[in-house]
Amino acid sequence: MxxxxxxxxxxxTFTRDAVTTEVxxxxxxxxxxxxxxxxxxxxxxxxxxxLNIIAGLTExxxxxxxxxxxxxxEPGPDRAVVFxxxxxxxxxxxxxxxxxxxxxxxxASKSAAERHEWTMFSLELVHMGHAxxxxxxxxxxxxxxRIGLARALAMEPKVLLLDEPFGALDALTRAHLQDQxxxxxxxxxxxxxxxxxxxxxAVLLSDRIVMMTNGPAATIGEILPVPLxxxxxxxxxxxxRAYLNCRAAVLRFLYERNRFVEAA
Amino acid sequence: xxxxxxxxxxxxxxxxxxxxxxxxSAAATVVAFPAARPPVLAxxxxxxxxxxxxxxxxxxxxxxxxxxWQLACSHPGSSLPPPSQIITGSWQLIADPFYDHxxxxxxxxxxxxxxxxxxxxxxxxxxxxxxxLGTLIGQSQxxxxxxxxxxxxxxxxxxxxxxxxxxxxxRDGQPSAVFVIFITSVWPILINTxxxxxxxxxxxxxxxxxxxxxxLEYFGKIMLPAASPYIFSGLRxxxxxxxxxxxxxxxxxxxxxxxxxxxxxxxxxxxxxxxxALVYVGIVGFCLDRLVAGIAKIITRGTASS
Numbered sequence: 191m192x193x194x195x196x197x198x199x200x201x202x203t204f205t206r207d208a209v210t211t212e213v214x215x216x217x218x219x220x221x222x223x224x225x226x227x228x229x230x231x232x233x234x235x236x237x238x239x240x241l242n243i244i245a246g247l248t249e250x251x252x253x254x255x256x257x258x259x260x261x262x263x264e265p266g267p268d269r270a271v272v273f274x275x276x277x278x279x280x281x282x283x284x285x286x287x288x289x290x291x292x293x294x295x296x297x298a299s300k301s302a303a304e305r306h307e308w309t310m311f312s313l314e315l316v317h318m319g320h321a322x323x324x325x326x327x328x329x330x331x332x333x334x335x336r337i338g339l340a341r342a343l344a345m346e347p348k349v350l351l352l353d354e355p356f357g358a359l360d361a362l363t364r365a366h367l368q369d370q371x372x373x374x375x376x377x378x379x380x381x382x383x384x385x386x387x388x389x390x391x392a393v394l395l396s397d398r399i400v401m402m403t404n405g406p407a408a409t410i411g412e413i414l415p416v417p418l419x420x421x422x423x424x425x426x427x428x429x430x431r432a433y434l435n436c437r438a439a440v441l442r443f444l445y446e447r448n449r450f451v452e453a454a
Numbered sequence: 455x456x457x458x459x460x461x462x463x464x465x466x467x468x469x470x471x472x473x474x475x476x477x478x479s480a481a482a483t484v485v486a487f488p489a490a491r492p493p494v495l496a497x498x499x500x501x502x503x504x505x506x507x508x509x510x511x512x513x514x515x516x517x518x519x520x521x522x523w524q525l526a527c528s529h530p531g532s533s534l535p536p537p538s539q540i541i542t543g544s545w546q547l548i549a550d551p552f553y554d555h556x557x558x559x560x561x562x563x564x565x566x567x568x569x570x571x572x573x574x575x576x577x578x579x580x581x582x583x584x585x586x587l588g589t590l591i592g593q594s595q596x597x598x599x600x601x602x603x604x605x606x607x608x609x610x611x612x613x614x615x616x617x618x619x620x621x622x623x624x625r626d627g628q629p630s631a632v633f634v635i636f637i638t639s640v641w642p643i644l645i646n647t648x649x650x651x652x653x654x655x656x657x658x659x660x661x662x663x664x665x666x667x668x669x670l671e672y673f674g675k676i677m678l679p680a681a682s683p684y685i686f687s688g689l690r691x692x693x694x695x696x697x698x699x700x701x702x703x704x705x706x707x708x709x710x711x712x713x714x715x716x717x718x719x720x721x722x723x724x725x726x727x728x729x730x731a732l733v734y735v736g737i738v739g740f741c742l743d744r745l746v747a748g749i750a751k752i753i754t755r756g757t758a759s760s
Binding site: 264290 | 665682
């Protein structure tokens, strides 16, 4: 497998008031270009810390993250993040939120007209062109999350990082957005790393599912390839044997071998 | 802002409820034409209802206070003049705020204008320095540790206590009054800005980091808009305080200005003039507060809700 993004022996410890907590230990993972990876695990297992490390928002304690053989040391638009609670800027319209990213990333390489086109293209990708002049307070949670996705996609990131992007949405909106993400992935062939705690979501969307052991000192317990052909349709998969096997494997990992221990 | 909001809500209820009344009463007699009343009349009724609801109660209260005052102060030898005497005695002040007989003998408009100029200068300096220093201590832990204790002590010093010191430093009344305005209004602006900056959600910082905004872009595109609701509440408190302080400061420095006008009237035993000036001071203070609140509403729209 060709390495596009690789994590080697990533460790993270937090120190506060002379108490050192080891969050991640020896996380090693290679991701190919265009691959869709889900990271699943119980809350507190350091999934988000791992994503923040890949984003460059959190520094590693030891080990390294390499993207196209260059070490990741700081955040940047080549690793766009869709945050859990959208984090759109509430004083800007949907268009301006995306445009801010477009202007910053393509300010030197594209003309104003091209940047406008690209902003609208990104909004249309998530079917939000009609809401371009709305402020975040005026649209629903699902729409906000889609604008957040449009903003991230507009940066043309090498790796798209999704931090529980659908966690705060109702089941129907979530399914709708999952379908859209699948469609966009099929169209643009992005490399995606998604944090989730939803087993169905992980199996439906991913090429591989990375299962984390419980913290402290969490690491990768198992990596499950999902051998399902694309495009995938959720209704057909509901009775698909391979789908059910994958689902069962993740459930076994989460609830038999790594049961959630309440604040040890 | 809340009062304004509920007023619009009530207005909506009014306009919706008003046509329902005539329509239902008309339906009882003329069944075929329930909408016989022209809509203009209904609108007028709604407007009248709105005016009646908003303006009649304060006018009644005002008249009642005036009546009690008139009764209480009418007897000979009363220490304060009754309203009727104020109106006759200070009629020139009330009727013509724009007269100018040279020197200090000017209409109230000119006194208010002079005071407003001092407030405008002092307040503008306070706004700039308050937001700048507030940003600094909101952003830097070190700056906060160093400056915050000093600010917390200084802000409790009463405005007029600064006046002798500033007179000594500037050797002139004009800049001293401006300095007193500045030092009075800078603290709420500074402290609110610092709180606003410190409360910027981590998410916005992360967005800025992913986009690699430079410090200037971060300041203009994230920090100021995110903190603007806090900054404006500081600015609003600040304008109120500076209007409070200017009257006291001007009483001491003299010259044209509403504060010295009041002091001068007291020395000339023109109690009626004082009361007329107080009404002006109150109305101008109210307008200043509304002005800043209005600007805040325009600039921070969309930010408050999220």
